[in-house]
Each structure stands twice: as structure tokens, then as C-alpha cells.
Amino acid sequence: xxxxxxxxxxxxxxxxxxxxxxxxxxxxxxxxxxxxxxxxxxxxxxxxxxxxxxxxxxxxxxxxxxxxxxxxxxxxxxxxxxxxxxxxxxxxxxxxxxxxxxxxxxxxxxxxxxxxxxxxxxxxxxxxxxxxxxxxxxxxxxxxxxxxxxxxxxxxxxxxxxxxxxxxxxxxxxxxxxxxxxxxxxxxxxxxxxxxxxxxxxxxxxxxxxxxxxxxxxxxxxxxxxxxxxxxxxxxxxxxxxxxxxxxxxxxxxxxxxxxxxxxxxxxxxxxxxxxxxxxxxxxxxxxxxxxxxxxxxxxxxxxxxxxxxxxxxxxxxxxxxxxxxxxxxxxxxxxxxxxxxxxxxxxxx
Amino acid sequence: xxxxxxxxxxxxxxxxxxxxxxxxxxxxxxxxxxxxxxxxxxxxxxxxxxxxxxxxxxxxxxxxxxxxxxxxxxxxxxxxxxxxxxxxxxxxxxxxxxxxxxxxxxxxxxxxxxxxxxxxxxxxxxxxxxxxxxxxxxxxxxxxxxxxxxxxxxxxxxxxxxxxxxxxxxxxxxxxxxxxxxxxxxxxxxxxxxxxxxxxxxxxxxxxxxxxxxxxxxxxxxxxxxxxxxxxxxxxxxxxxxxxxxxxxxxxxxxxxxxxxxxxxxxxxxxxxxxxxxxxxxxxxxxxxxxxxxxxxxxxxxxxxxxxxxxxxxxxxxxxxxxxxxxxxxxxxxxxxxxxxxxxxxxxxxxxxxxxxxxxxxxxxxxxxxxxxxxxxxxxxxxxxxxxxxxxxxxxxxxxxxxxxxxxxxxxxxxxxxxxxxxxxxxxxxxxxxxxxxxxxxxxxxxxxxxxxxxxxxxxxxxxxxxxxxxxxxxxxxxxxxxxxxxxxxxxxxxxxxxxxxxxxxxxxxxxxxxxxxxxxxxxxxxxxxxxxxxxxxxxxxxxxxxxxxxxxxxxx
Numbered sequence: 001x002x003x004x005x006x007x008x009x010x011x012x013x014x015x016x017x018x019x020x021x022x023x024x025x026x027x028x029x030x031x032x033x034x035x036x037x038x039x040x041x042x043x044x045x046x047x048x049x050x051x052x053x054x055x056x057x058x059x060x061x062x063x064x065x066x067x068x069x070x071x072x073x074x075x076x077x078x079x080x081x082x083x084x085x086x087x088x089x090x091x092x093x094x095x096x097x098x099x100x101x102x103x104x105x106x107x108x109x110x111x112x113x114x115x116x117x118x119x120x121x122x123x124x125x126x127x128x129x130x131x132x133x134x135x136x137x138x139x140x141x142x143x144x145x146x147x148x149x150x151x152x153x154x155x156x157x158x159x160x161x162x163x164x165x166x167x168x169x170x171x172x173x174x175x176x177x178x179x180x181x182x183x184x185x186x187x188x189x190x191x192x193x194x195x196x197x198x199x200x201x202x203x204x205x206x207x208x209x210x211x212x213x214x215x216x217x218x219x220x221x222x223x224x225x226x227x228x229x230x231x232x233x234x235x236x237x238x239x240x241x242x243x244x245x246x247x248x249x250x251x252x253x254x255x256x257x258x259x260x261x262x263x264x265x266x267x268x269x270x271x272x273x274x275x276x277x278x279x280x281x282x283x284x285x286x287x288x289x290x291x292x293x294x295x296x297x298x299x300x301x302x303x304x305x306x307x308x309x310x311x312x313x314x315x316x317x318x319x320x321x322x323x324x325x326x327x328x329x330x331x332x333x334x335x336x337x338x339x340x341x342x343x344x345x346x347x348x349x350x
Numbered sequence: 351x352x353x354x355x356x357x358x359x360x361x362x363x364x365x366x367x368x369x370x371x372x373x374x375x376x377x378x379x380x381x382x383x384x385x386x387x388x389x390x391x392x393x394x395x396x397x398x399x400x401x402x403x404x405x406x407x408x409x410x411x412x413x414x415x416x417x418x419x420x421x422x423x424x425x426x427x428x429x430x431x432x433x434x435x436x437x438x439x440x441x442x443x444x445x446x447x448x449x450x451x452x453x454x455x456x457x458x459x460x461x462x463x464x465x466x467x468x469x470x471x472x473x474x475x476x477x478x479x480x481x482x483x484x485x486x487x488x489x490x491x492x493x494x495x496x497x498x499x500x501x502x503x504x505x506x507x508x509x510x511x512x513x514x515x516x517x518x519x520x521x522x523x524x525x526x527x528x529x530x531x532x533x534x535x536x537x538x539x540x541x542x543x544x545x546x547x548x549x550x551x552x553x554x555x556x557x558x559x560x561x562x563x564x565x566x567x568x569x570x571x572x573x574x575x576x577x578x579x580x581x582x583x584x585x586x587x588x589x590x591x592x593x594x595x596x597x598x599x600x601x602x603x604x605x606x607x608x609x610x611x612x613x614x615x616x617x618x619x620x621x622x623x624x625x626x627x628x629x630x631x632x633x634x635x636x637x638x639x640x641x642x643x644x645x646x647x648x649x650x651x652x653x654x655x656x657x658x659x660x661x662x663x664x665x666x667x668x669x670x671x672x673x674x675x676x677x678x679x680x681x682x683x684x685x686x687x688x689x690x691x692x693x694x695x696x697x698x699x700x701x702x703x704x705x706x707x708x709x710x711x712x713x714x715x716x717x718x719x720x721x722x723x724x725x726x727x728x729x730x731x732x733x734x735x736x737x738x739x740x741x742x743x744x745x746x747x748x749x750x751x752x753x754x755x756x757x758x759x760x761x762x763x764x765x766x767x768x769x770x771x772x773x774x775x776x777x778x779x780x781x782x783x784x785x786x787x788x789x790x791x792x793x794x795x796x797x798x799x800x801x802x803x804x805x806x807x808x809x810x811x812x813x814x815x816x817x818x819x820x821x822x823x824x825x826x827x828x829x830x831x832x833x834x835x836x837x838x839x840x841x842x843x844x845x846x847x848x849x850x851x852x853x854x855x856x857x858x859x860x861x862x863x864x865x866x867x868x869x870x871x872x873x874x875x876x877x878x879x880x881x882x883x884x885x886x887x888x889x890x891x892x893x894x895x896x897x898x899x900x901x902x903x904x905x906x907x
Contacts, residue, residue, distance in 0.1 A: 015749075241743035244703050245804070249757035249811065250730040263747040347747060347791035 019344035026340025032333035040140040052133035052299060058116045060316050061124030123318035125307060134299050135322040141300035143330065145214050146281035152219035153280075154273050157226025158262075164227070165234025166257050175227075182224050190221050195292045214293055218280050226272050233265040267342045274338035278331050301327050354526060354558050355381040355404060355422050361415035362399050362408070370413075374399050375582045381526060386552060386559040388573035388590075390566050390605065392826040393797070396582040397562050401528050403428075404560070405443055406435055422526075441471045444519040448531040450511035454503040460514045461499025467521045486517040491547060509540035513547065520551055527552070528560045533568070537688040538853055538897040545572055564826045566605040570594055570901035578602050594902040600625040608831040610860035612883060612898065618838070619831040619860070636838070638863050644676035645714055645847045646700065646733070646815050652708035653695050653871075670695050670871045672709075675849075675864070677815065680841060682848040684862025684879070686855055686894065692871035693851045694738075697817045700849070701735050702726055713815070731761045734808035738820035740800035744792040750803055751788035754778070757810045777806040781836060798829035802836065809840065816840075817849045822857060834861065855894045859883060867891050 042048040090096045122132040164175040198213045246260045285302030287293035301323045308320035362374040374396040381387045389397040420427045447453045465479035487495030490513040533541035549572045577587040586599040597603045604625035617636045653670040670692040677683045685693045699706040711718045737743035754774035764770035775785045781802040822830040850861045859879040867875040875888040886892045
């Protein structure tokens with residue numbers, strides 16, 4: 001009995017953690033998401049997929065399990081190299097006297113080009129780069145862009161939505177004007193103009209790496225849907241009796257907004273968050289295609305998918321498969337994890 | 351009289367993926383022709399499930415056992431095909447539900463909705479159907495029936511909406527009308543009118559009524575037979591006279607006794623548990639402390655809402671005008687009135703949950719209405735409120751322990767969190783809940799238990815004044831007595847001053863030392879409860895008094 005009496009109500013986060021562990025699907029999805037995060041950390045630190053940009057295989061190298069498949073493209077390229085004997089230009093070339101010197105110096109240097117392998121574990125792309133390494137390195141960019149941008153958009157949308165819905169009156173009016181301005185401009189135009197400002201404007205030097213520009217563009221254009229949903233929920237909840245009761249005991253406005261109401265509207269935010277992550281990873285593909293996304297010296301699932309378009313015509317499906325499988329597993333796990341989180345946050349569904 | 355519907359050994363279970371829960375255990379009853387049968391029980395007693403089984407309108411996961419039989423005029427309804435059931439519903443058997451607003455389609459006019467029901471079972475032109483709808487509106491007592499055909503549900507009052515529902519239900523002259531708590535969501539005076547309407551229609555059309563309610567006193571006025579249900583079984587059934595004059599089951603006796611009586615004021619109301627254990631000892635009459643110095647003084651409280659009527663034009667809607675009262679330590683002021691009378695607005699103004707447009711409210715001399723939010727914080731410790739609906743006033747995502755500890759944290763009571771939790775446990779015991787409730791969530795408790803939690807939260811800051819805004823209105827009659835007893839106990843031991851708000855004059859009479867009757871924002875009558883009940887001066891007070899269900903003594907025939 002004494003032990004029972006000592007029990008104190010558990011902290012909201014420990015309760016969430018306990019309930020999440022009880023949900024098998026949720027725990028599995030959490031495991032997958034954590035595995036991806038570890039993978040991109042390793043990739044960022046350079047322990048994994050460091051050589052994704054090296055041309056280690058023959059062009060369009062076959063996947064290891066399809067090693068005996070004919071690779072016409074590689075053979076063709078090889079053949080063209082052997083056939084291409086340069087015509088003799090010694091008579092007219094003013095640099096002809098230098099030829100000998102150059103040949104000698106070339107002989108002094110060791111050839112660094114390794115032997116290109118005929119097969120790679122999950123095949124190679126047009127330049128003979130390892131597709132598996134590209135997919136791993138691509139996860140780093142895509143997930144960082146998708147998840148970070150979605151979190152930023154969620155933060156902006158939730159904060160503004162909470163203020164507008166809770167306070168109403170002029171706060172609401174002002175934020176509605178802002179919302180209307182943002183939604184009245186076609187989104188692709190908004191993205192273009194933001195990209196122009198961020199890449200060439202006064203702030204250009206702040207964003208050395210190209211990813212952050214994309215994150216900021218997406219966050220600033222993607223918060224509007226979240227804002228409307230959260231605002232509507234707050235308008236509904238602000239006059240509920242439990243919020244009045246909190247006011248009656250002296251809880252501050254901030255406490256009522258974020259300690260009392262927020263947990264009660266979290267399901268809306270979580271579902272919208274998972275939709276945003278999916279949408280942003282896809283938008284990143286479009287942006288990369290338009291040349292506004294990640295820089296050419298980086299790889300993302302989006303750039304892989306746009307490369308795959310041409311490859312598929314000549315029957316090289318592995319780059320498409322690698323990017324799709326990586327993307328599908330992550331997105332499925334992520335949205336199911338948010339579903340489990342939503343359930344775990346609801347005490348009625350224990 | 352012969353039997354219209356007979357229900358035999360009805361057993362219903364709710365099946366989820368993992369579990370199966372039996373909620374109705376072998377219930378039997380009969381509805382006679384041309385008579386009213388009432389099923390009485392608290393929420394969760396299985397009364398609605400039993401009645402809706404007749405219409406086969408149960409949730410998808412409800413399973414009726416094979417041994418159950420429901421016969422309507424010799425036909426087993428449990429094995430009838432769905433086409434046959436559709437033909438029966440609305441034509442032979444129809445239903446009226448508790449919430450008229452959610453039972454009507456908000457985007458269609460009420461005329462269209464009634465006409466649709468009329469033409470579903472009969473071949474009528476659109477004109478004829480509307481004509482019939484107007485006749486029905488006249489029959490259920492809707493003023494200007496023809497003009498009302500074009501109204502939308504939100505343009506009607508709750509009572510008129512319920513009349514529309516009844517018009518729909520009787521449109522095809524059914525043999526059986528199932529009325530599931532049809533008056534619970536309505537004001538007391540409207541409740542009386544709807545009750546009388548149903549009784550009048552029943553005798554005019556010679557139909558049967560199956561009336562479901564949690565209030566035995568209400569049922570006594572219209573029922574011919576009564577079935578008392580609790581926890582899925584029938585405790586007692588029989589003719590209404592026998593149920594009222596010679597109840598056999600202790601539960602029935604408890605239901606009869608737990609409503610505050612107008613002629614007596616015992617210190618403690620008898621509750622269900624007393625009767626289930628044995629006959630309770632009569633309690634001494636309630637004694638009140640003599641009038642003392644007032645803690646709360648409200649003077650000339652006024653609230654206006656501005657309604658915008660145009661771009662720049664607006665008009666003032668006066669919700670409360672000139673309400674004054676004094677509450678002394680250990681005493682109770684009762685505020686009684688219907689919804690829209692402004693009584694909750696008064697409470698909100700005193701609590702500073704909405705801003706008053708005029709008047710003053712003093713707490714031991716300090717004017718509350720002019721304080722800034724920061725200054726008000728200190729006074730929130732001294733004046734607290736319990737809301738009407740315990741289902742809405744507790745944050746569903748917080749454990750009880752955190753809900754109770756929060757006000758202490760805000761006001762700096764208790765040195766640390768574990769000390770606050772210890773105080774919270776003591777509070778729970780004080781309101782009659784186990785200490786283990788700390789780590790549970792509001793949905794795990796019944797309505798009465800939740801109201802105890804809400805009271806505990808209000809008491810967490812050790813206030814001097816407690817405003818009770820309809821604290822028992824959302825609760826079953828059988829649970830009301832336990833909460834009222836708790837409030838009296840707390841008042842006695844802590845010397846609290848109460849402002850007690852209710853629409854139920856019987857409850858206010860029991861609780862209060864001074865009663866204010868409010869109507870349309872104005873106090874129309876005030877005085878001691880005894881004076882008001884002995885000789886009500888205002889016509890509205892008399893109407894409220896008439897509306898109190900009096901059981902079998904209140905029958906008009």
C-alpha cells in the first residue's frame with residue numbers, strides 16, 4: 001500500500017515514451033527513423049558513402065546480382081576510346097615541339113585512375129558512381145531538407161496560428177493579412193523570388209551551403225496550411241471550459257496557449273507535419289529540377305530521380321529503385337511514427 | 351390492453367477487436383398499446399441500448415445475443431430483413447432524441463425536413479407534403495406554422511426544435527414513439543411544455559410511447575408503467591402507482607428519495623449507497639450560520655455585448671443589468687434562471703473571466719473589476735469557480751495529479767512538486783476519491799467523480815469564495831445528491847461562501863440562504879427560499895416552481 005501511495009503522476013514525456021514502446025508498429029517505425037538519422041549522421045561525418053562522387057565502376061555498371069547482364073553502354077564507351085586515334089597534326093601544330101616534354105612528364109606521374117569494376121553492389125549511374133553510396137548521401141540532403149524545413153514551417157505555423165486563434169481581434173486581423181499575402185502569390189513564384197533574394201541578395205553570404213537556402217524557402221512558403229489549421233483549433237478551444245478553468249486558477253496566457261491547449265491540438269499538428277515532410281521532399285525534387293534546389297555538386301533523392309528518367313528508357317532501373325526504396329521506407333516509417341505519436345499523446349487510446 | 355412490443359431476455363454486448371463487454375443482461379419488458387412505458391436509469395444503465403434495439407439502431411459493434419426476442423405485433427424484429435426494418439422505421443415506430451440541434455440537418459429548412467419524412471412513406475406531391483408539414487407544425491404547437499416551414503433549425507429555439515423533431519416522429523402516425531431523454535437538453539419550463547405535448551399527442555393518436563429518462567420524478571408525471579434499470583439489468587418494473595407508492599427495490603427507493611424535496615431541508619441528502627446498504631437514518635435539518643459580514647459584494651453588475659449590424663453600426667445587447675448581491679462567510683446565495691438569463695455571465699464577471707460593462711464586485715472591500723491581470727492573480731487564490739460540465743472543464747490530456755498541482759504551483763503553495771502532490775492526494779481524499787486517482791486521466795472517471803475533481807482543483811488554492819456554476823446540472827439525478835452533500839460538507843468545515851447557480855429551483859432551494867430569480871438579465875425576485883416557495887410574487891417564479899418534476903403527485907389527470 002505504501003508503495004502505491006508514493007506513486008506520483010508521471011511526466012508527460014515519460015508517459016509518451018512508455019506508451020510509444022507498447023505500440024509495436026510505433027516502436028518499429030521509431031527504430032527505422034532513428035536508423036536513418038544515424039545513417040545520415042555517419043554520412044555527414046564522412047564515415048559512410050564518402051566516395052559517392054568517385055567514378056568507381058564502368059558507366060551503368062550492373063548490380064552485383066546481375067553481373068552477367070550485357071552492358072552495351074560501357075562496351076560502347078570503351079570501344080570509342082580505342083577507336084579514337086587522333087590524326088597527326090604535327091605539321092601545323094605550333095605546340096608540336098612541346099609534345100615530347102609533355103609525354104615525358106606524363107610518364108613521371110603515376111596514373112591515379114583505379115581499375116573500374118564491371119559490377120557494383122547496387123549498380124552504377126551514367127558516370128559509374130556507386131548508386132548505393134549516392135542513395136545514402138542523398139538521404140542526408142533530402143531528409144535534412146524535408147524534416148528541418150517541415151519542422152520550421154510547423155513552428156512558424158503553430159506559433160502564428162496559436163496567437164491568431166487565441167487572441168483574435170487585431171492580432172488575428174494582422175496575421176490574416178499576412179496569410180492572405182502569402183497565399184495570394186502563386187507558390188512557385190514565391191519560391192523563385194525568395195530564392196533570388198537568398199542566393200544573390202544581401203543575405204547570400206550567410207548561406208554557404210546550398211541546402212539551407214532550400215530549407216528557408218520551403219519553411220517560409222509552407223507554413224500557411226499549418227497556420228490555418230492551428231488557428232481554427234485554437235479558436236475552438238480558447239473558450240472551452242478547461243481553458244477558462246485554467247484562467248480562473250491564474251494560469252498565464254502563454255501557459256494556457258502552450259501548456260493547456262497545445263497538447264489538445266497536437267494531433268492536428270502531427271498529422272500536418274508528416275504531410276509536410278512528404279510534400280517538402282517532393283518539392284525539393286522539383287526545385288532541384290529547376291536549378292533552385294541543391295547545388296550540382298551534391299546529391300539528393302530528387303536529383304537521383306530526375307537522372308533516373310533518362311536511364312529508365314535504356315533499361316537501367318537501379319538508380320530509380322534505390323532512390324524510391326530509400327524514400328518509401330523513410331516516408332512510410334515517418335508518417336506511421338507520427339500516427340503512433342498522436343495515439344501515444346492521447347490518454348484515451350492507451 | 352394488449353401488448354404492442356415485447357422484449358424478452360435482451361442481451362447486448364459491445365465487441366471490440368480484443369474484448370467483448372456485455373452491457374445489457376437479459377432485459378425483458380412490454381410496451382402496452384395506447385400507454386406510456388418509461389425506462390429509468392442513470393447513464394450507463396443500458397436504457398438507451400435496450401430501447402434502440404427495438405429499432406435496430408445500435409452501433410456497428412453491438413451484438414444482440416441469439417436468445418433475445420423482440421416482438422412487434424407478433425413479428426420478431428431481430429430476424430426481420432433490412433427492407434422490412436426500413437418500412438417500419440418512421441412509419442410504425444419512430445424516435446425523438448435528446449439533442450434536437452444535432453438531430454436536425456442545419457442546411458435544410460425544417461419544412462423540407464418534415465415534408466421529406468411525410469413523403470417517404472406516402473405518395474404525395476411536394477405541395478401536399480408541405481401542406482401536411484404545416485398541419486403537423488400546428489399540431490405540435492409551433493406558432494405561425496406556415497411561416498416556420500421556411501426556417502432553418504438555428505433560427506428556432508431549443509424547444510421549438512424539439513417540437514419539429516416530434517412533428518417528424520408523428521408524421522406518419524406511428525404506433526410506437528421512442529423518446530430518448532427528449533427534454534434533458536431543454537430549459538425546465540420548456541421541458542414541462544414538451545412533456546405535456548407528448549402526453550397530449552399520445553392520447554389523441556392512441557399510440558404508445560417508450561420514454562427514456564434518468565429522472566424518476568419526471569417520469570412519474572406521464573408514465574403508465576415504469577421499468578427501473580441499473581447496470582444492464584431490470585431492478586424493478588410495474589405500474590407507476592406501485593413504483594411510487596410501494597417500491598420494492600432499494601434502488602428504486604433511492605431514486606425516489608435522492609431529489610431534494612421542497613418541503614424539507616435535511617442536513618444530508620440520502621444517496622443511492624445508503625439505500626443499497628439499508629434504510630438511511632433520517633438526517634437533522636440543515637442549520638445555517640447567522641448572517642455575517644459579507645465576503646463578496648456585487649453591486650449593479652452590468653454586461654453589454656455589441657452586435658455589429660453594419661459596417662459602422664452596432665447595437666448593444668444587454669445580457670445582465672443591475673445585479674447586486676452579498677455573500678457572507680459560510681452562507682450561500684442562489685442564482686436561478688433559465689439558459690440565456692445571464693446567470694453564468696454574472697459568475698464570469700465576478701471571476702473576471704469576462705469583463706463587466708458596469709457595476710462593481712468587491713472581495714472584502716477590494717474592487718475586483720478594476721484590477722490588472724497581475725493584481726488579479728493574488729485574488730484568484732481567494733475566489734474560485736466550479737463549472738457546469740465536468741466533461742469539458744478538465745483538460746483531457748493532463749493527469750489528475752498535474753491538474754491539481756498546477757494551481758498550487760502558480761500561487762506558490764507547497765515548497766516543491768512532491769509536497770504539492772502530497773497536498774493533492776489529501777484533497778482527493780477530502781472530496782471522496784482514492785489517492786490512486788492522481789495518475790489517471792479525466793476520461794477514466796464518471797461525471798460525478800469528475801465534478802469532485804473539479805471541486806478539488808478549485809479548493810487547491812484554499813479559497814474563501816466558491817462560485818458553483820450549475821455544478822450538478824450535467825449529472826444524473828442519482829449522482830446530484832452526492833455532489834450536493836460534498837459541497838455542504840466543505841462549506842461547513844472550511845467556512846466557504848458560495849454563489850450557487852442553477853436552473854433547478856429545487857436544488858437552489860435546498861442549497862441557498864438567499865435566492866435571486868433571474869430572467870433576461872434582470873433579477874425579477876429575491877428573498878429567502880422559504881418565502882419564495884411559500885408565496886412567489888413574480889409570475890416567472892411561479893412558472894419555474896411549476897416546472898419542478900413532482901413525480902406521481904404532479905400528475906394532472
